[in-house]
Amino acid sequence: MKILIIGADGFIGCHLVDHILTKKPNWEIHTLDLSNNNLAEYQSHPKLFTTQGDMTKMSDWIEEKIKLCDVVLPLAAIATPATYVQDPLKIFSLDFEANLAIIRLCVKHSKRVIFPSTSEVYGMCTDSEFDEEKSHLILGPIHKERWIYSCSKQLIDRLIFAYGKRNGLPYTLFRPFNWIGPKQDNIKNSKTGGSRVVIQFLGNILRGENIQLVDGGRQHRSFVYVEDGIEALVKIIENTDNCASGRIFNIGNPHNISSIRSLAETLLELAQKYPQHEANAKKVQLMDIPAADYYGTGYQDVQARVPAIWRAQTHLQWQPKTDLITSLSKTVDYYLHDAS
Numbered sequence: 001m002k003i004l005i006i007g008a009d010g011f012i013g014c015h016l017v018d019h020i021l022t023k024k025p026n027w028e029i030h031t032l033d034l035s036n037n038n039l040a041e042y043q044s045h046p047k048l049f050t051t052q053g054d055m056t057k058m059s060d061w062i063e064e065k066i067k068l069c070d071v072v073l074p075l076a077a078i079a080t081p082a083t084y085v086q087d088p089l090k091i092f093s094l095d096f097e098a099n100l101a102i103i104r105l106c107v108k109h110s111k112r113v114i115f116p117s118t119s120e121v122y123g124m125c126t127d128s129e130f131d132e133e134k135s136h137l138i139l140g141p142i143h144k145e146r147w148i149y150s151c152s153k154q155l156i157d158r159l160i161f162a163y164g165k166r167n168g169l170p171y172t173l174f175r176p177f178n179w180i181g182p183k184q185d186n187i188k189n190s191k192t193g194g195s196r197v198v199i200q201f202l203g204n205i206l207r208g209e210n211i212q213l214v215d216g217g218r219q220h221r222s223f224v225y226v227e228d229g230i231e232a233l234v235k236i237i238e239n240t241d242n243c244a245s246g247r248i249f250n251i252g253n254p255h256n257i258s259s260i261r262s263l264a265e266t267l268l269e270l271a272q273k274y275p276q277h278e279a280n281a282k283k284v285q286l287m288d289i290p291a292a293d294y295y296g297t298g299y300q301d302v303q304a305r306v307p308a309i310w311r312a313q314t315h316l317q318w319q320p321k322t323d324l325i326t327s328l329s330k331t332v333d334y335y336l337h338d339a340s
């Protein structure tokens with residue numbers, strides 16, 4: 001199996017590369033990314049072929065690799081909500097336009113594509129669990145610019161579906177629901193909203209800053225440990241008996257639900273166990289902040305987001321295994337163990 005991963009140095013990409021290189025000795029990986037920081041340790045691996053570059057300027061290279069490989073994973077995307085609000089045009093040009101060009105090349109060469117949709121496509125859906133084929137995708141008005149990410153991803157989902165139905169494009173869509181773990185975001189990024197919530201809070205704790213709970217932190221998310229998510233993704237790539245062909249899978253853990261306030265409290269407790277961070281962690285207070293003050297008026301939140309995962313359980317024979325406290329402990333350990 002030859003796999004092309006675009007955006008392989010990001011959170012999902014680097015864990016996927018790690019898993020494949022350690023557990024799938026016959027698979028060959030070709031990657032493209034602007035950076036190679038997270039992949040640096042595998043540079044000399046005989047099954048990994050990395051290239052550094054800007055995907056928007058390398059269409060010939062990408063087309064050659066698409067012809068060479070059996071399956072394509074276009075993982076490059078900006079996925080921090082603050083950026084959706086601050087720079088929606090950048091979200092559109094990377095997450096939509098640049099990825100659409102890759103999808104079209106997959107159509108041209110009839111190459112199997114595995115596309116990262118997102119839990120965000122469900123928007124403000126009020127179902128207790130979001131179902132890939134039944135739940136409605138509910139977004140706010142145009143001036144709530146946060147939804148450009150969701151909308152961009154949704155339109156690519158719809159295009160891939162249409163290409164699959166009309167042009168025979170082989171595809172699978174997967175929807176990560178708040179994957180967490182090592183190498184997610186850069187903890188040294190001190191910008192408000194610069195990281196997704198777990199790393200944002202850990203960065204606050206590391207720097208002894210107060211944690212800001214948007215609208216009081218009453219909103220809920222369900223978190224899944226990255227290794228569990230990667231196991232599902234590898235099963236999708238394997239596609240035994242075509243179990244993943246033409247399907248959409250939510251990949252999350254419906255048992256790992258937490259309010260954002262309770263998440264902050266748990267992270268503070270965990271951080272206090274590290275002697276070098278205890279003093280800072282004890283200093284941190286939980287402060288409520290209105291969403292408009294934190295993100296700007298273009299933001300609108302998702303109050304609760306839980307995946308239905310029976311399709312992944314049934315078709316992929318997959319089950320998330322890591323509970324919330326273990327997922328958080330492993331993440332905290334990665335970020336705080338050696339940090340000073």
Ligand code: UGA
Nearest residue numbers: 079118119120176177178179196197200212213214219260
């Ligand atoms: C994320 C991102 O959109 C994507 O990474 C992804 O597609 C999707 O979720 C996913 O991983 O499933 P969201 O969960 O809203 O969206 O993003 P976070 O930045 O992780 O925020 C989670 C919650 O924490 C939000 O309600 C946010 O308002 C809150 N928050 C965040 C705070 O209360 N304080 C902060 O400092 C940061």
